[in-house]
Amino acid sequence: MATIKDVAKRAGVSVGSVSNFINNMEVKPKTKFLIEEAIKELKYEPNIYARGFKLNKTNTIALIIPSIWHPFFSEMAYNIEKSLRKYEMKMILCNTEDNYENEVQYITMAKQNKVDGIIAITYSDIDKYISSNIPIISIDRYFSDNITYVSSDNFNGGKIAAYELVKSGCENLAFIGSGSKIDNATRKRKQGFISYCEENNISYKLCDELGKTKNFSSILNDFLSENFKCIKKIDGIFTITDDYAFQVIEKLEKLNIEVPNDVQVIGYDGSRSCAKDNIKISTIRQPVDMIAKEAVEYLIKLIDKKEIQKEIILPVKFVKGYTTK
Numbered sequence: 577m578a579t580i581k582d583v584a585k586r587a588g589v590s591v592g593s594v595s596n597f598i599n600n601m602e603v604k605p606k607t608k609f610l611i612e613e614a615i616k617e618l619k620y621e622p623n624i625y626a627r628g629f630k631l632n633k634t635n636t637i638a639l640i641i642p643s644i645w646h647p648f649f650s651e652m653a654y655n656i657e658k659s660l661r662k663y664e665m666k667m668i669l670c671n672t673e674d675n676y677e678n679e680v681q682y683i684t685m686a687k688q689n690k691v692d693g694i695i696a697i698t699y700s701d702i703d704k705y706i707s708s709n710i711p712i713i714s715i716d717r718y719f720s721d722n723i724t725y726v727s728s729d730n731f732n733g734g735k736i737a738a739y740e741l742v743k744s745g746c747e748n749l750a751f752i753g754s755g756s757k758i759d760n761a762t763r764k765r766k767q768g769f770i771s772y773c774e775e776n777n778i779s780y781k782l783c784d785e786l787g788k789t790k791n792f793s794s795i796l797n798d799f800l801s802e803n804f805k806c807i808k809k810i811d812g813i814f815t816i817t818d819d820y821a822f823q824v825i826e827k828l829e830k831l832n833i834e835v836p837n838d839v840q841v842i843g844y845d846g847s848r849s850c851a852k853d854n855i856k857i858s859t860i861r862q863p864v865d866m867i868a869k870e871a872v873e874y875l876i877k878l879i880d881k882k883e884i885q886k887e888i889i890l891p892v893k894f895v896k897g898y899t900t901k
Contacts, residue, residue: 578618587614598622633692636666637875640682640696642674646819647847648864649697652715655868656695663876665692676700686710693875699760711878713871717760718887724878726871726888727761728862733892734768737814737842737860740894742778744840744901746812749778750803752824753816754785754792762816765844765860769814781810797827804831804839811839818843821857825899841899858900863890 580598584591587610597603597611614620639656641649657667668691672678679698683706686694693711706712706723714725734751741749751769755762766784773780783799785792803809815821821843825835835841846861848854855861867890874884 578620580620580622582618583611583614583620586618587611633879634690635664636668636691637693637695638668638670638682638686638691640670640672640679640694640698642672642697642699644669644671648817648845648862651847651864652697652868655865656872659869659872663872665872665876672698674700683710686712692879695871695875699755711875713875713878715867715871716762722886724874724884724886724888725761726867726874726890728867728892729889730761730764730892731768731771733844733860733862734765734770734814735772736768736892736894737765737844738769738772738778738780740842740858740900741812741814741840742776744812744836746840747779748810749773749780749812749814750783750799750810751780751814751816752783752796752799753820755816765814765816784816793823796823800824800827800831804828804833808833808838813839813841815841815843818845818847818857818859821859821899825857835899836901840901842894843899846895855895856897858897859895860892861895862892866890 580594581591584594587594587607589607589610593603593607594611597608603611637660639653641653644650644653653667653669660667670678670682672682679696679700683694685691693713695713695715696717697715698717712723714723716725716727716730718725738749749769751766753766766782770780770782772778781799781803783796785795813821813824815824821841825841828835828839833839841857843857843859844862846855846859847864870888870890874888877884
C-alpha cells in the first residue's frame with residue numbers, strides 16, 4: 577500500500593506539499609497536478625483518521641438517539657446521515673436504549689475529541705454533562721445551558737389535532753400519553769391541545785403521566801374502560817405519539833369500540849418505515865427531513881465556531897388517515 581512518502585517521491589515534491597494538498601491547503605497549480613497524477617498512478621488512499629488527528633478534526637459526528645426501533649428515530653437517523661453526506665461528514669449512530677449511562681459515555685467521547693460534534697435526542701437528566709464548549713444540537717429538548725435545539729411546532733401541532741377532531745364532528749375530546757420528567761418540547765403538544773379546547777369551550781379529559789411509568793398501560797386500560805365500557809363519554813382522542821395511537825386503537829378493539837365510527841384518533845409524528853411507506857393513521861406529521869437538515873446545518877456552523885440562534889421551530893401538518901372521518 578502506497579504511503580504519503582511514495583506519493584511525494586513519484587511527484588518529485590516534498591512530503592509537506594503532499595500533506596498540504598491532502599488537507600485542502602493551497603499549493604501551486606503545477607504541484608497540485610503532479611500530486612494528483614502520482615495519487616492516481618499509485619492508487620493512494622489518504623488516511624482520514626491521521627488527517628483528522630493533524631487537523632484536530634475527524635469529520636465525524638455522533639447521533640445520540642433513544643432507540644433505532646422507533647420509526648421516528650430511525651427516519652431521523654436516515655435523514656441526518658443523508659444531510660451529512662453533503663458536507664462529506666460521517667455519522668456514528670449511538671443507540672442508547674434510553675439509558676442515562678450510555679448517553680453520558682457518548683458525550684464523554686465527544687469531549688475527548690473523538691467526534692467533531694453531537695446531534696442528540698435525549699430525555700434524560702444529563703444537563704450537567706452538557707456544555708456549550710461541545711458543538712451540540714438538541715432535537716426536541718432544551719437544556720439549561722446555551723444549547724441550540726431544533727423542534728417541530730409541538731404547540732401548534734396540539735392545536736391542529738384538537739381542531740381536526742372537532743372539525744370531524746367530535747364533541748368530547750381526550751389527550752393520552754406519557755413522557756419524561758425532564759422538561760422537553762413534546763410537552764407542548766398537550767399544552768396546544770388544551771389551549772384550543774379551552775379557547776373554544778370544548779370538553780376534554782387527560783390521561784397522561786410523567787416519568788418512566790411501567791404501569792401506564794394499566795392506567796390507560798382503566799381510563800378507557802371508565803370512558804367506554806358502559807357509556808361512551810369520549811368521541812375524539814389525540815395521542816402524544818403515533819405509537820400511543822396504535823396502543824389506544826388496539827385496546828379499544830378489545831372493548832368492541834370501532835375507530836373511527838365510535839371514536840376518532842389522531843397521533844403525532846407521521847413517521848414512515850421506508851421511503852415508499854404510506855402513513856395509515858390520521859396524524860400530525862413532523863417535517864423529519866427539515867429537522868434533520870436544519871440540525872446538520874447548524875451543527876456545522878457550530879463546529880466552524882459561528883454564532884447561531886438558540887431555537888429553530890419548524891411547521892407541522894395534519895395528514896388524514898383511516899382513524900378520522
